[in-house]
Amino acid sequence: MTLRVLLATRNRHKLEELRRILLANGLDAIEVVGLSQVRQFPESPETGATFEENALAKAHDAARVTGLPAVADDSGLAVEALNGMPGVLSARWAGEHGDDRANLELVLSQLKDVPDERRGAAFVCAAALVVPGSTEVVLRGEWRGTLVREPRGTNGFGYDPIFLPEGQARTSAELSPQEKDSMSHRGRALRSLVPYLRELTRE
Template sequence: MNAPPENASLPSTVPGGPRTKLLLATRNAKKLLELQRIMDKALGPHAIELVGLSDVPDYPEAPETGLTFGENALLKAREGVRYTGLPTVADDSGLAVDALSGMPGVFSARWSGRHGDDKANLDLVLAQIGDVPDDHRGAAFVCAAALVLPGGKEHLVEGRQVGRLLRAPRGEGGFGYDPIFLAEGQTRTNAELSAEEKDAISHRGKAFRALAKVIAKTV
């Protein structure tokens, strides 16, 4: 096991008061901003200093071999603690399409065969359910979020956003499958919502808010 780097001590002190440094095990800048917004709102703007994988020394990232979102989230969070010594949050999330028997699921980010190619993934899902009637295009975004502490304690929560898939993308915001996902009770896709509106109803927003309550008590 690698020793934590010397700069991984916590809490760190920054202008505005002491803040606890927390690693979010991702290189996705949009996801980092999303969690920071949620944490600031839930815990206060000076409670957490959130850093991503680009902000810490590189370490070998284990492949996401879990068969569930929860397994993958815990795997990534454990690796973050192991190599940085920081309390680590990781999530695994994706789209579960009714007509595809819950797929792409844990393969959502690489459904087209190229990891992180949002357009190719979205286009493939649309093609696969092209003949599915509107009233059978149900889907859900699912997010499992894990917190692993240096002492070994682990916490896992899940958030879901239920809705249906449109036949063509709408909106310029968000990422992933947001442009084709219309949440239950909404008239705009996730990609047409403001960041704050999306946070309030999204699967990741629900999971991270639940995790924020845990973080407030444990970190």
């Protein structure tokens, strides 16, 4: 029997990533659906002070309205030289939500005079699972690295073209989807939910 799980996003990259992770862990009995595949509902604005608060709020909204087990994530880039910003404001750092290019260029301009040794950063992701009347869990994944001075690569999205993971010679946007899944903050956070999702298939 197939279990439907809602990933509270319209981002096809995130949907594909969770599907790959579940398949890699033998959870082919779970069908991942996105927000475009369920009836529309008002989505709460992301007003939390932390990634965890935002992820839980999104998962609660989705589970309450649809009755499905819901997974939601909130993620962003924490730059050491910017005191951890853009953080939860990563998607709207340049003012307009989701303008990846403007956000990336603003971060690069803010770091223009910062020497290479002080360009440390981390991608952070909080992933939440809410099962109506049952489970509620939120877990965190981090991916550390540095920021390069010019965008490189065409894979991924957001700040991927300027993020150089620790121990890598390629930016996140130069990695294959499978390589990125195995290392990324979102991959780590989503994989940490696998034991909880596996339990749902046994109920």
